[in-house]
Structure formats: structure tokens, C-alpha cells
Amino acid sequence: MERTYIKDLKDHVSQEVLIKGWVDVRRDQGKLIFLDFRDVSGKVQGVILPAPKNATGPSAAHEVGVILRPECVVSVKGKVNQRPPKNIQKDKQNGDIELEILEIELLSKARELPFELGSEVNLDTYLDNLPFTLRDDKHKAIFRVQAVIINAFREYLNTQGFTEFQAPKLIGEDAEGGANSFNIEYFGHVAHLGQSPQLYKQIMVGVFERVFAAGNVYRAEKHSTTRHINEYTSLDIEMGFIKDHTDVMKMERNILAYIVKVLKEKCAAEFKLLGATIPEIPEEIPAVKLREGQEIIKKEHGIDCSTEPDLEPQHERWLCEYAKKKWDSDFIFVTHFPVSKRPFYTYEDENDLGFTKGADLLFRGIEITTLAQRIHDYDKLVESMKRKGLDPEKFRYYLQAFKYGMPPHGGFGIGLERLTAKFLGIDNIKEATLFPRDINRIDNLLSS
Amino acid sequence: MERTYIKDLKDHVSQEVLIKGWVDVRRDQGKLIFLDFRDVSGKVQGVILPAPKNATGPSAAHEVGVILRPECVVSVKGKVNQRPPKNIQKDKQNGDIELEILEIELLSKARELPFELGSEVNLDTYLDNLPFTLRDDKHKAIFRVQAVIINAFREYLNTQGFTEFQAPKLIGEDAEGGANSFNIEYFGHVAHLGQSPQLYKQIMVGVFERVFAAGNVYRAEKHSTTRHINEYTSLDIEMGFIKDHTDVMKMERNILAYIVKVLKEKCAAEFKLLGATIPEIPEEIPAVKLREGQEIIKKEHGIDCSTEPDLEPQHERWLCEYAKKKWDSDFIFVTHFPVSKRPFYTYEDENDLGFTKGADLLFRGIEITTLAQRIHDYDKLVESMKRKGLDPEKFRYYLQAFKYGMPPHGGFGIGLERLTAKFLGIDNIKEATLFPRDINRIDNLLSS
Numbered sequence: 001m002e003r004t005y006i007k008d009l010k011d012h013v014s015q016e017v018l019i020k021g022w023v024d025v026r027r028d029q030g031k032l033i034f035l036d037f038r039d040v041s042g043k044v045q046g047v048i049l050p051a052p053k054n055a056t057g058p059s060a061a062h063e064v065g066v067i068l069r070p071e072c073v074v075s076v077k078g079k080v081n082q083r084p085p086k087n088i089q090k091d092k093q094n095g096d097i098e099l100e101i102l103e104i105e106l107l108s109k110a111r112e113l114p115f116e117l118g119s120e121v122n123l124d125t126y127l128d129n130l131p132f133t134l135r136d137d138k139h140k141a142i143f144r145v146q147a148v149i150i151n152a153f154r155e156y157l158n159t160q161g162f163t164e165f166q167a168p169k170l171i172g173e174d175a176e177g178g179a180n181s182f183n184i185e186y187f188g189h190v191a192h193l194g195q196s197p198q199l200y201k202q203i204m205v206g207v208f209e210r211v212f213a214a215g216n217v218y219r220a221e222k223h224s225t226t227r228h229i230n231e232y233t234s235l236d237i238e239m240g241f242i243k244d245h246t247d248v249m250k251m252e253r254n255i256l257a258y259i260v261k262v263l264k265e266k267c268a269a270e271f272k273l274l275g276a277t278i279p280e281i282p283e284e285i286p287a288v289k290l291r292e293g294q295e296i297i298k299k300e301h302g303i304d305c306s307t308e309p310d311l312e313p314q315h316e317r318w319l320c321e322y323a324k325k326k327w328d329s330d331f332i333f334v335t336h337f338p339v340s341k342r343p344f345y346t347y348e349d350e351n352d353l354g355f356t357k358g359a360d361l362l363f364r365g366i367e368i369t370t371l372a373q374r375i376h377d378y379d380k381l382v383e384s385m386k387r388k389g390l391d392p393e394k395f396r397y398y399l400q401a402f403k404y405g406m407p408p409h410g411g412f413g414i415g416l417e418r419l420t421a422k423f424l425g426i427d428n429i430k431e432a433t434l435f436p437r438d439i440n441r442i443d444n445l446l447s448s
Numbered sequence: 449m450e451r452t453y454i455k456d457l458k459d460h461v462s463q464e465v466l467i468k469g470w471v472d473v474r475r476d477q478g479k480l481i482f483l484d485f486r487d488v489s490g491k492v493q494g495v496i497l498p499a500p501k502n503a504t505g506p507s508a509a510h511e512v513g514v515i516l517r518p519e520c521v522v523s524v525k526g527k528v529n530q531r532p533p534k535n536i537q538k539d540k541q542n543g544d545i546e547l548e549i550l551e552i553e554l555l556s557k558a559r560e561l562p563f564e565l566g567s568e569v570n571l572d573t574y575l576d577n578l579p580f581t582l583r584d585d586k587h588k589a590i591f592r593v594q595a596v597i598i599n600a601f602r603e604y605l606n607t608q609g610f611t612e613f614q615a616p617k618l619i620g621e622d623a624e625g626g627a628n629s630f631n632i633e634y635f636g637h638v639a640h641l642g643q644s645p646q647l648y649k650q651i652m653v654g655v656f657e658r659v660f661a662a663g664n665v666y667r668a669e670k671h672s673t674t675r676h677i678n679e680y681t682s683l684d685i686e687m688g689f690i691k692d693h694t695d696v697m698k699m700e701r702n703i704l705a706y707i708v709k710v711l712k713e714k715c716a717a718e719f720k721l722l723g724a725t726i727p728e729i730p731e732e733i734p735a736v737k738l739r740e741g742q743e744i745i746k747k748e749h750g751i752d753c754s755t756e757p758d759l760e761p762q763h764e765r766w767l768c769e770y771a772k773k774k775w776d777s778d779f780i781f782v783t784h785f786p787v788s789k790r791p792f793y794t795y796e797d798e799n800d801l802g803f804t805k806g807a808d809l810l811f812r813g814i815e816i817t818t819l820a821q822r823i824h825d826y827d828k829l830v831e832s833m834k835r836k837g838l839d840p841e842k843f844r845y846y847l848q849a850f851k852y853g854m855p856p857h858g859g860f861g862i863g864l865e866r867l868t869a870k871f872l873g874i875d876n877i878k879e880a881t882l883f884p885r886d887i888n889r890i891d892n893l894l895s896s
Contacts, residue, residue, distance in 0.1 A: 170890060203578070
């Protein structure tokens with residue numbers, strides 16, 4: 001007999017079916033044993049009826065049923081019955097049917113659970129028990145949404161002439177000269193874990209013009225916050241032959257619009273379960289220069305930050321509130337951060353010297369991307385490195401791309417986990433990261 | 449004026465167009481300057497005609513043209529002319545048209561090249577100069593094919609109820625107890641780079657039943673061979689509720705068949721350029737047990753390896769030859785390797801004790817996958833760890849998945865770079881790896 005997925009049981013009323021999955025809940029009610037089953041597609045209530053009166057003992061199903069507990073894995077033959085009208089549970093998957101259990105095969109016995117699946121537990125307990133706690137509906141919903149986001153990202157770029165590439169994570173020099181990279185013992189040398197595929201995606205623009213990479217990046221940041229993790233998935237694009245950073249802004253807007261479209265098609269149930277709203281993406285995301293944004297903050301909140309080179313978290317929240325109020329937009333670009341605060345490869349605006357052709361994208365109160373046009377001229381790039389105190393000799397591999405002709409180009413990176421969290425209204429990034437690593441945790445190791 | 453891609457020029461004969469790209473080749477012929485241009489879509493020959501007789505000096509296009517060299521990035525306005533019949537180059541992209549160059553804008557000047565693009569250079573020179581050498585047609589073709597393979601892999605699995613997940617690469621314990629993992633300084637602890645997502649994908653079967661992950665894995669192997677690299681991309685699947693390993697074999701066959709189908713649709717030109725043949729996937733890939741394979745080797749080649757626990761490279765080549773001869777198949781599964789040679793989580797065949805329910809897939813002379821059913825019973829898994837001399841306490845995080853009910857399951861991993869190389873008939877894995885890392889090389893660092 002072929003397996004029927006639980007979501008399809010409603011099409012088999014009055015038929016015998018075979019389902020496979022986990023015992024989700026068990027309830028004993030007099031001579032009845034109720035067993036809720038769960039598979040990847042959903043849940044259904046099953047019941048083991050008492051053996052007929054003329055039987056000499058309990059039914060075979062009953063004999064297995066009494067030893068089952070939640071998380072036991074089973075294969076169940078049963079008959080799909082329509083529930084009597086008074087027992088119908090509206091708004092619940094399979095709330096109008098019930099599986100009359102005829103046979104149960106126990107495929108894997110579960111031990112006693114540490115706590116009920118879906119219990120409110122603190123974050124550490126949740127993380128210590130991930131192989132179990134991830135099975136809860138809400139957490140499954142988060143990572144289903146995440147899978148849909150990354151797939152939609154790639155799907156859209158494949159329609160726009162982008163080529164996917166595999167960026168290396170094992171790198172030699174720390175590109176940005178920061179102290180935030182992890183050291184690796186590499187055959188007697190010290191290597192590092194890449195903080196971003198930035199230099200490689202620029203190199204690849206010289207090869208394929210438009211490229212993307214979606215993979216892990218690493219930040220050896222010592223603080224443990226609700227916004228940061230030490231290993232995350234970066235969705236990175238880089239595109240050649242742009243006019244300027246506004247081409248990248250348009251591309252990012254279109255990528256997000258496509259992701260939202262797919263989320264609406266595929267993940268409405270997940271958003272509902274998590275009480276989250278899928279955002280609308282405006283035709284054009286509003287954009288202000290940093291200095292204009294600071295003027296807005298001064299006018300609206302009386303705080304003068306007009307000479308600061310960056311936005312503080314509170315400023316980001318205020319500008320998002322303003323964008324919502326003024327343009328009814330969940331998103332706002334802030335462009336033209338100072339050259340001094342941006343990496344060496346960022347393009348300076350010829351018409352606004354000291355400021356860069358780039359932007360941060362703010363979404364629901366937080367920055368989710370930094371994008372920019374990059375310097376494509378070899379001499380200017382070397383000069384910019386020197387101004388930042390970097391040694392061009394250390395970048396000679398990367399610089400080859402520029403020696404041998406690079407088009408005007410730009411791109412961005414966006415953290416998959418942060419995007420998932422913001423879409424779903426999850427406060428702590430660790431809940432939107434499947435197996436989060438932080439200063440105190442790798443699985444249940446380190447400080448635990 | 450909108451940019452026209454070079455591949456579309458044939459639709460614009462007698463029209464003025466704007467193209468953008470690189471100078472591929474320059475040839476001066478008397479008063480004519482021939483410039484071949486290249487963009488992501490292809491190549492076209494351009495020509496700067498002499499200025500009209502009544503002109504007082506050279507044309508504007510000529511002034512720019514004389515300073516151009518290969519790899520200069522340009523924006524070119526020109527007129528698409530049909531070539532006279534005697535000048536038509538058949539079998540060449542745009543061999544029947546020519547671009548009469550009217551205006552050239554130099555977007556980025558190239559320095560003198562270290563050697564001509566596409567020159568036969570030794571592997572080290574190729575690798576030292578990747579930002580330049582990757583621009584060659586053949587190398588671009590390799591990595592276009594690679595992008596199509598990984599995308600087809602994910603596309604197929606998404607139609608088969610698999611959920612993608614992001615496996616961590618930063619791990620605590622070295623799961624398989626081997627010495628081949630890289631050490632990372634992790635906030636005062638020693639962490640490792642994952643050699644495979646094996647334990648995580650098993651955990652995820654408990655969550656989503658069918659999962660896949662495509663990401664980097666790391667092997668700290670000290671040897672530098674044509675088959676091994678230290679960082680590669682692993683295409684990993686794991687599926688629950690299987691009958692046994694043959695379900696995984698069928699799934700792998702179907703994945704490969706889909707990849708081949710897509711390669712035929714999208715990459716015929718790349719295979720032709722590289723002189724490679726897209727393999728056919730039989731409806732059912734032939735399978736022999738290890739001991740049967742060893743009998744075949746004895747009969748066909750007179751070598752008795754019938755008590756050895758594994759196949760040597762020569763044995764793999766012989767079995768592939770046999771499969772080609774006997775079943776006209778480029779692929780053959782070898783099943784039932786001994787328990788002693790397989791990892792602790794591999795399932796022992798109840799009907800063939802001492803041997804495992806798993807297989808190696810051989811393709812054109814080499815193993816490309818190891819697949820298997822896994823142990824899903826908690827007690828058996830702990831017992832197997834102990835027999836292998838592993839400490840179950842170190843696996844307590846992973847073991848939670850089994851304590852709380854795991855279905856029968858199995859899966860495989862396949863190296864994207866090795867698969868790309870074997871499909872394309874590339875001998876050295878380093879040429880099918882975009883930025884290969886080995887004992888002597890990270891980019892052009894380490895021993896260089």
C-alpha cells in the first residue's frame with residue numbers, strides 16, 4: 001500500500017490509507033486511545049476503537065497503541081472517517097475527519113521527552129535541544145520560510161542574467177584589514193574564514209558580468225547580541241556595466257519584490273501561524289541621503305546628529321517610522337555615507353565629494369543591506385587602499401581583475417537569517433538561524 | 449540608447465546599436481583597425497573604417513581605437529553590417545556580421561597582459577592569474593556548467609518534497625573521529641571546519657523528513673592530487689521513511705537524470721567547446737555487490753582482490769569498463785561494503801551480516817558518491833559508536849534526534865567539483881574548482 005501524506009487524507013474519506021509519521025499527542029479516554037499523528041505535511045487525529053465485544057482480547061492496534069508516546073515513529077493503516085458535525089473543528093487542518101486506526105507498526109520508539117514539544121522554554125533550553133525543539137510547528141515554519149527566501153533569491157537572479165558561483169570561505173589575507181576574522185591552522189600557515197565574498201564577486205564580474213553567491217560568512221565578533229551571530233548565510237550579488245549605485249538599488253528592490261511575491265504564494269500559512277505580515281514592496285523604495293536623513297531626525301525628534309558619519313540603531317528606527325508615515329513604506333534607502341566610514345573599494349560620488357555612491361537599506365527599524373558602486377579603476381583603487389592604510393601588495397591577486405579591465409560595477413550582501421527574522425517579526429536572530437554559533441555556543445558545547 | 453547583448457546583434461542587421469564589453473583581440477590592417485569585442489553573451493568582430501577622404505583628421509572612433517588593447521572595457525556605438533559572402537565565417541558566432549564602429553567610449557583601460565587570454569599555460573600560472581585566466585572561453589564554460597549542475601540539483605529536489613537547509617560549517621567535535629579536520633581558534637576554544645553536513649542532515653530528517661544542503665566542506669588532507677582539494681562544495685541529501693538503501697539509489701539516479709536533461713537543454717555549446725559528451729543515465733543504474741564486483745575483476749583481469757574491504761582506483765576503472773561493455777552504462781553502483789570500512793552510522797544488512805546497506809556510485813572510472821541507509825535506532829547507534837571506539841557522550845547533541853524518534857532514512861553526498869570534472873572530462877579537479885585551495889595554495893599565497 002502506498003503512503004498517503006496527511007495533508008491529502010481529506011481526499012480519501014471512507015477509504016483505507018497508510019500514513020507514516022510521528023505520534024504528536026496521545027490522549028486516553030476510557031477505552032479509547034486518541035493519537036494525533038504528524039508528518040511533514042500536517043497533522044490528523046487518530047483513534048483506536050475498543051475491540052469488538054466478541055473479541056477475546058484487545059485489538060492488535062490497541063496492543064501497540066498502549067505503548068506509544070509522543071515522537072514515536074509509526075506506520076499506520078486506518079480508515080478515514082468523516083466526523084459527526086458536532087465534533088468538527090473548524091480552522092484546524094483535518095478538523096472534519098478522523099483516522100480510525102486499524103494497524104500500527106512501530107518504526108522507532110521514543111524515550112520520555114524532556115518537555116512537551118512546543119512548550120515555552122527559554123532560549124538556551126531551546127538551543128540545547130534543537131534536534132527535538134526544531135520539530136515544533138513554529139520553528140519548522142521559520143525554516144520553511146527561510147528555504148523559500150533563499151530559493152526565490154536565486155530563482156530571480158537566474159532570470160536576470162546572473163551566474164551563480166561558489167565563493168571560497170578559506171582565505172589568506174583578511175581583505176578588509178579588520179580584526180574580526182577567525183584564524184585557521186592551515187598546513188603550518190595561518191588562514192582565515194572569509195567575512196564576505198566581496199573580493200571574489202568583484203573578480204567574477206570580470207568573468208560573467210553579473211554574479212551571485214549564497215553561502216556562509218564568518219565574523220569573529222566577541223559580543224553576543226540579538227542582532228549578531230558568528231556564522232551566517234550571506235546572499236551576495238555583484239553586477240557589471242551599471243550606471244551607478246541606483247541600478248543596484250533597483251535590482252535589490254526587484255529581488256525583494258520577487259521574494260515577497262513567492263512568499264505570498266507559498267508561505268501564507270507560515271506567516272499566519274507566526275502572526276507576521278508579509279511586507280509590501282513599493283514600486284520605488286524611498287531614498288534619502290544620510291545628511292537629509294539626519295535633518296529629518298532633527299526636525300522630527302529634535303536630536304542633532306547632522307555631523308555624525310553613521311546612523312545609530314535609534315536613528316534607523318526613526319527613519320523607518322518616518323518612511324512608514326510619509327511614504328507608507330516598510331523600506332527606506334539611506335545613501336551617501338561618508339567615504340571615511342566605508343570600505344576601500346567604495347566609489348566616491350564625483351558630485352558630492354567625501355560621500356559614497358552607496359546605500360543602506362533599512363527595513364522595519366534595522367539595516368539589512370549595505371550596497372554600493374565599487375571603484376573599477378586600478379589606479380584609483382590602489383590609491384584608496386593606501387589612503388585607508390592598506391598594503392596594495394597584499395591585494396595583488398585581487399588587483400589583477402582591475403589591471404586587466406573591469407567595468408563599472410556594484411552589488412550588495414544581505415544576511416539570510418536577519419532577513420528571515422525581520423520578515424517574520426522575530427526579535428532574536430538566533431531563532432532565525434538553524435544551528436546558531438555564538439561566543440558561548442556551538443550546538444550545546446562550549447560554555448554549556 | 450539601450451545596450452544590445454552581442455548574441456542578439458544578428459537581429460539588428462543594418463541598425464545602429466550600443467554594445468558594452470571587453471576588447472578581446474585587436475588587429476591592425478593598413479588603415480583599418482579590427483577589434484573583436486566580448487561580453488557575457490559572446491563575441492563579434494568590429495572594424496574602424498578610415499575617416500572619409502574630405503575629413504581633416506582621423507575619426508573619433510579611430511582616436512580611441514588606436515589606444516585600445518585586449519581587456520580594455522568599452523562602450524561601443526556601431527552599425528551591424530552583413531558580411532559579403534566571401535568573408536562569412538560559418539560555425540562561428542556572428543560569423544556573418546560585422547560591427548562598423550562609429551563611437552567608442554573607454555570605460556576601463558587594461559595594462560599589458562601577462563600572456564594572451566586562452567594561452568596554454570601550466571596549471572600554476574593559470575591558478576596564479578585566475579582573475580584574468582578565468583575570462584577565457586573554456587574556463588567560463590566549465591563554471592557555467594557547474595552553475596547549471598548545482599541549480600538543477602536543487603530544482604529537482606524542490607519538486608520531490610525536499611526542504612533546503614543551511615548546515616553549519618563551524619563545528620565542535622569532529623564527528624567521524626578522523627584527524628582530517630582543520631582547527632579554528634574560537635574564542636579560546638578549538639573548533640573545527642565540518643567535513644560533511646552528515647550529522648545535521650540526519651537531525652533535519654527528524655524535522656522535515658526530506659532535506660538537502662549544498663555548501664562547502666573541508667578536508668585537511670595533506671596530499672595534493674588531481675582528485676582532492678581541501679575546500680569543496682558538497683551536494684547532500686537525506687530522506688526519511690525509506691524502505692532501504694535502494695530508495696536512495698533510485699533518488700540519486702533520478703537527480704542525475706534531471707541534471708543531464710537540463711545540461712542537454714542549456715549547456716550543449718559548453719560541452720561542445722570542451723570536447724565532452726553529456727552522459728546518458730540508464731533507467732536503472734546497474735548494481736553489483738562488492739564481492740560480486742571483485743569476482744568480476746578476478747574473471748576479467750585475473751586479479752584476486754576478493755577479500756579486500758575496498759576497491760582500489762584501478763578496480764574502480766575496471767568495473768566502469770565492465771559496466772560500459774556489459775550494460776552500456778557510464779554508471780555502476782557497488783553495494784555492500786564491509787561494516788568495518790564504513791562510518792558508525794551506516795546500516796548493516798540483516799541478510800548479509802558484516803556488510804552495509806549502501807553503495808558507491810562509480811562514473812567514468814571513479815567513485816563520485818557514497819550513499820547508505822543509516823541506523824535510526826538509538827540503542828543500535830550507540831552500540832555502533834562504541835564498537836568503532838567513539839564516545840557516545842561526545843555525540844549527545846546529535847543523539848537527541850534518535851532518542852526522540854527517527855524514521856528509517858538514508859542519503860548521500862556528491863562533490864560538485866568532482867562531478868563537474870567527470871562530466872566535462874577534466875583530469876584535474878583543480879580546473880573544475882573556481883578558487884581551489886590545496887596544501888600549497890590559497891589564491892596565489894602560501895608557497896608562491
